[in-house]
Amino acid sequence: xxxxxxxxxxxxxxxxxxxxxxxxxxxxxxxxxxxxxxxxxxxxxxxxxxxxxxxxxxxxxxxxxxxxxxxxxxxxxxxxxxxxxxxxxxxxxxxxxxxxxxxxxxxxxxxxxxxxxxxxxxxxxxxxxxxxxxxxxxxxxxxxxxxxxxxxxxxxxxxxxxxxxx
Numbered sequence: 001x002x003x004x005x006x007x008x009x010x011x012x013x014x015x016x017x018x019x020x021x022x023x024x025x026x027x028x029x030x031x032x033x034x035x036x037x038x039x040x041x042x043x044x045x046x047x048x049x050x051x052x053x054x055x056x057x058x059x060x061x062x063x064x065x066x067x068x069x070x071x072x073x074x075x076x077x078x079x080x081x082x083x084x085x086x087x088x089x090x091x092x093x094x095x096x097x098x099x100x101x102x103x104x105x106x107x108x109x110x111x112x113x114x115x116x117x118x119x120x121x122x123x124x125x126x127x128x129x130x131x132x133x134x135x136x137x138x139x140x141x142x143x144x145x146x147x148x149x150x151x152x153x154x155x156x157x158x159x160x161x162x163x164x165x166x
Contacts, residue, residue: 008045012040012044020044023040023044024040024044028043028044033078103159103160104124106124107126108125109124113157122139122157131145139154139157139159143156143157
C-alpha cells in the first residue's frame with residue numbers, strides 16, 4: 001500500500017485536537033496527554049509512514065543508544081490521567097459580577113500625579129477614566145497616553161493596596 005504523506009498530513013491538519021488525540025491512540029496504541037496540534041500531526045504522520053515503509057534502521061538505533069548513554073533519563077513514570085466522567089454535569093455556568101478594586105477611589109474622585117514636572121489629573125468614572133477630555137477604559141491606557149509606553153496604571157498612579165489601606 002502506497003501512502004501519500006502530503007495528502008495524509010493535509011487531512012490531519014484539518015482535524016481538531018480531539019480528533020487528533022483519537023487518531024494518535026489508534027495509530028500508536030496508547031493515549032496521549034498532549035493537546036499540541038502540531039506535535040500530534042507530526043507524530044501521527046511519522047508513525048503512519050513508519051508502519052508502511054518500515055521503522056528506523058538498526059544502525060540508526062545503535063547510534064541513538066550510543067548518544068543517549070551519557071544523558072539523563074526519566075526516572076519516574078508519567079502521572080496517570082483520571083477518567084473523565086461527565087464534564088457537562090460537572091460544569092456550572094453563571095454570570096460573575098466583577099468586584100470593585102480596592103485600590104481605586106470611588107467614582108467622581110480625582111487621581112493626581114506629578115509626572116516630569118506636570119500635574120496630571122484623572123477623573124474616576126463609573127465605567128472608566130477621563131483624562132485630557134478623553135475617556136479610557138483602564139488606568140494603564142491613561143498611563144500609556146501620558147508616557148508613550150505601556151506601564152501598569154496602578155503603579156504609575158501609585159495606587160497600591162498598601163497605600164489605600166493607610
